[in-house]
Amino acid sequence: MAARDVCPHRGAPLSQGWVDNGNLVCPYHGLEYAAGGRCVHIPSQPEGPIPDRLCLATCAVREAYGLVWVSLGGGELPLPEFPAWNTNGYRQILPPSIDIHASAGRQTEGFIDVAHFAWIHHDSFADRSDPVVPRYSVERRPNGLRAEYVSTVSNFPKSMQHRAPEGFLWRRVFEWSRFLANRRRSLSARRDD
Ligand code: FES
The missing domain is CATH 2.102.10.10 (Rieske [2Fe-2S] iron-sulphur domain)
Incomplete structure (x- = not known):
């Protein structure tokens, strides 16, 4: 309840x-x-x-x-579908929650805006010498949006970037569900x- x-x-x-x-x-x-x-x-x-x-x-x-x-x-x-959560071979990671003093719309925009990686996150995982965002498509779905974006921007923190193989491409999938953006x-x- x-x-x-x-x-x-x-x-x-x-x-x-x-x-x-x-x-x-x-x-x-x-x-x-x-x-x-x-x-x-x-x-x-x-x-x-x-x-x-x-x-x-x-x-x-x-x-x-x-x-x-x-x-x-x-x-x-209604919940978003997330079959990978119960699929062998995937690791389930629950990051700690953070309180962001912004509207749901503003937070959603921040999470799917990949152009800020090189600037805001240059100390952690991104790089100001790699600011270009490759073209990617956004698919409109009945209850939201889905975007898939492939780039050289690593998810490893700076201290572990040597673990990414040379030329490795990272695939990020963003799914936004309209019914989760609420007051x-x-x-x-x-x-x-
Ligand atoms: S029981 Fe009295 S305020 Fe809740």
Whole structure:
């Protein structure tokens, strides 16, 4: 379950709470919310009725590719296809998350803009003497874009570039899914086992 990080009782952040017997416990007055969002226990009034308003506004959530995916806009949660994640011979790498103070559109643009490699990343893996971006095509798909780009710009950090064979070409595939570009909200998430 994923929900806004606000308890409908008195507004405490549910992300400060914990999970007890499969219920999410609010840290302020101990109200418990079951999977699906309904309040199922009020410690101060254990025999009393539970008002309907004590229900979390939940969002669709799924676990895939080592990540938790949440539909912030409500509705369905279609995920991009990523068959390599479960294919022998591929190594799965989850980089650490970073907080970028920019809109989803701006972040997407930054990730698929390869012309900045030589300038912004010249200290880490790219090179200002190799700024030319080879032509590459962008394919429009029903739910986004896919671009495949082959170049001499290595993915190895500077200290390991000797490991790339002479003339090695690097292939990068970018897939952008429209339904993942959404506005940010404060959320808490937990896993229902
Ligand atoms: S604010 Fe969450 S239980 Fe009171």
